[in-house]
Structures are given as structure tokens and as C-alpha cells.
Amino acid sequence: MSRFLPPRPWLALAALLILLVAAGPVPVAAQTRKQSIRYLDLNKVRYLYLKDVARFYGMNCHTADKQTVLSSRYSRLVLEQDSRLFQLNGVKANLSFPIAKKGSDMLLAQTDFQDFIDPILRPATIPKRKVRHIMLDPGHGGKDTGAISAKVAEKNINLLLSRRIAAILRKRGYKVTMTRTSDQTLTLQQRVAAMKKYQPDLFLSIHCNALDNSSAKGIETYIANPAGTPSSGGNVFAKKAAPGNAFNRENALLASLLQNQLLAASKAVDCGIKRKQFYVIREVSCPAALLELGFLSNAEERQLLLQSMYQDKLSVAVCDAVQKFEQTLAPVQK
Numbered sequence: 538m539s540r541f542l543p544p545r546p547w548l549a550l551a552a553l554l555i556l557l558v559a560a561g562p563v564p565v566a567a568q569t570r571k572q573s574i575r576y577l578d579l580n581k582v583r584y585l586y587l588k589d590v591a592r593f594y595g596m597n598c599h600t601a602d603k604q605t606v607l608s609s610r611y612s613r614l615v616l617e618q619d620s621r622l623f624q625l626n627g628v629k630a631n632l633s634f635p636i637a638k639k640g641s642d643m644l645l646a647q648t649d650f651q652d653f654i655d656p657i658l659r660p661a662t663i664p665k666r667k668v669r670h671i672m673l674d675p676g677h678g679g680k681d682t683g684a685i686s687a688k689v690a691e692k693n694i695n696l697l698l699s700r701r702i703a704a705i706l707r708k709r710g711y712k713v714t715m716t717r718t719s720d721q722t723l724t725l726q727q728r729v730a731a732m733k734k735y736q737p738d739l740f741l742s743i744h745c746n747a748l749d750n751s752s753a754k755g756i757e758t759y760i761a762n763p764a765g766t767p768s769s770g771g772n773v774f775a776k777k778a779a780p781g782n783a784f785n786r787e788n789a790l791l792a793s794l795l796q797n798q799l800l801a802a803s804k805a806v807d808c809g810i811k812r813k814q815f816y817v818i819r820e821v822s823c824p825a826a827l828l829e830l831g832f833l834s835n836a837e838e839r840q841l842l843l844q845s846m847y848q849d850k851l852s853v854a855v856c857d858a859v860q861k862f863e864q865t866l867a868p869v870q871k
């Protein structure tokens with residue numbers, strides 16, 4: 538176990554990262570018990586003491602049995618010992634590593650703090666960037682139908698939704714480019730090539746889900762998992778950083794805004810924020826998310842996805858999230 542001095546809230550995040558990953562001891566004079574986040578390594582994963590993380594944010598920390606709740610006036614995190622599933626402000630999300638326990642202390646993996654929770658709780662620490670040009674990627678197309686359920690092909694719903702999202706974004710003043718505007722076959726490589734050619738500020742891949750289990754329904758948002766961490770719900774580790782991993786912190790905020798807006802607008806089941814190295818979100822060099830906007834294999838959700846009103850609700854929600862993301866990261870006008 539070691540102790541480090543995390544920054545005061547007004548210091549830049551860089552300072553935090555340097556301090557947390559620094560190998561050597563921090564000068565004793567610089568430390569105070571109140572400000573330090575202790576860490577320890579378990580199974581080659583660096584963990585932080587949850588109690589200290591809570592104190593860092595000025596949040597209350599309450600553990601009862603396996604559950605730890607961090608709460609403040611603004612945010613609430615519900616974490617479960619030995620589990621990768623947690624809740625952040627009412628939305629389900631996946632940690633890279635399960636909450637661990639040492640003695641009576643609960644521990645949170647440093648990457649989950651640094652690359653996921655912290656940018657959502659303190660978006661002001663994400664570097665400012667301009668988000669004006671959005672690239673929409675309607676999943677599948679042409680010969681690649683995507684899922685087909687009761688004669689409804691995913692590729693068509695993806696295109697329909699993407700067109701609605703594009704129209705609303707353009708009305709709100711954004712520049713929008715689409716990887717396809719018709720029923721066209723596109724490889725994943727061609728989609729990423731389009732991104733490289735047009736250099737958007739943000740990339741959103743639009744999909745719908747399908748499963749053999751027809752009772753499964755709900756909405757989920759995917760972003761790329763950081764290097765050295767497993768995909769959500771699985772154990773496929775990202776061995777090295779992909780271009781998309783340069784935006785882990787931006788992506789965390791983006792996913793949280795998207796999933797929040799989509800659930801509020803649709804009242805759909807929360808399938809959570811997940812992290813997986815899908816090719817299109819892994820290989821693009823801008824903030825990116827892949828949305829699964831509902832299950833075509835579920836009769837009820839399929840009917841909704843075919844309704845113009847519901848399509849509008851989802852599209853407006855995506856645009857609201859994009860707009861919040863843009864406003865949060867907007868460079869300060871001088």
C-alpha cells in the first residue's frame with residue numbers, strides 16, 4: 538500500500554494521472570491524510586481505496602454488506618463487491634475490473650476511476666475540443682442486412698434512424714457526414730476510411746440488436762475498452778492501445794450522456810454502458826460510440842422501432858446528448 542497526494546479539485550487532471558501512476562514515494566511534506574488516495578496492486582491490477590476516492594470528490598461513502606454507495610448532492614454511484622456491474626447516476630455501466638476488498642476496505646481499479654468514472658463526474662477536466670462535425674455510421678447495408686426479425690432488416694432501421702439524427706443535427710447547426718446514405722454494402726474498413734477522409738469531431742455508429750432470446754430488450758451504448766482491460770461481460774483483453782483509446786475519457790462522458798438521454802426519452806430497459814473493441818469505434822481517431830437502439834428480436838421493441846414517433850424520440854435523444862457533449866467540451870471563447 539502506498540500513499541499519494543492527489544490534486545485539489547481545481548488542478549488539471551494531468552497532475553492526478555502523474556501522481557497516481559508515479560512509482561516513487563511522494564515527499565512526506567507534500568502529503569496530508571485528507572488529500573491522499575491510497576492504492577495497492579492486486580492480481581497485477583492497480584486498485585484505489587474507494588473511501589479515499591469518495592473523499593477526493595467530497596462524497597459520502599457507505600458500505601453495507603457487499604454494496605458501497607458513494608453519494609453527493611450531484612452524483613450517486615452504487616458499487617458491488619466482486620462485481621463489474623455498477624450504477625452511475627441511475628444508469629447501468631460496466632467496470633473493467635470487479636470491486637475488490639482488502640480488510641474492511643473496498644477497492645476500485647485505477648483505470649475505472651481514471652478512464653471512466655472521473656471524466657463523467659468531473660467533465661471539466663477533459664481537454665476542451667470543438668465538436669461541430671458529426672459522422673454517422675448506419676450499421677450494415679446492402680448485402681450485409683444485419684439482424685433480420687419478422688422480415689424487418691436491421692440495416693434499414695439503422696439508416697432510417699441515422700437520417701433522422703442527421704436532419705436534426707443539421708437543423709441545430711452541425712455539419713453531418715454519413716458513411717452511407719443508401720442501401721449500400723460497406724466494409725468496416727471503408728467506414729473507418731471515411732472517417733479518416735472527412736476527419737469528423739465525433740463518430741456515432743447506429744445499430745439495433747437481436748438475440749435468440751426474444752424477451753431481451755433495451756438500449757445499450759458501447760465505447761472502446763482501454764488498453765490492458767477486458768471487454769464488458771467477457772474476458773477479451775485489449776492488448777495494446779488503438780487509435781480510439783486516445784479518447785477514453787471523452788468516450789466515457791459521451792456514453793454517459795447518450796445512455797442517459799436515450800433512457801429518459803424512450804423509457805426503454807437500461808442494458809447499460811458497455812466497453813468493447815468493436816472495429817469502427819476502436820479504429821477511429823475521434824471520440825466515438827456505437828449505439829444499440831433496441832432489440833428487433835423483441836416483438837414489442839420491434840414495433841416501437843418501426844414507429845415514426847419512437848424513432849423521433851430516439852433521434853432527438855441522440856442529438857441532445859451530442860449537443861451536451863459539444864457544450865461541455867466547447868473551448869472557452871476569448
Ligand SMILES: [Zn+2]
Nearest residue numbers: 676683744745
Ligand atoms: Zn448491427
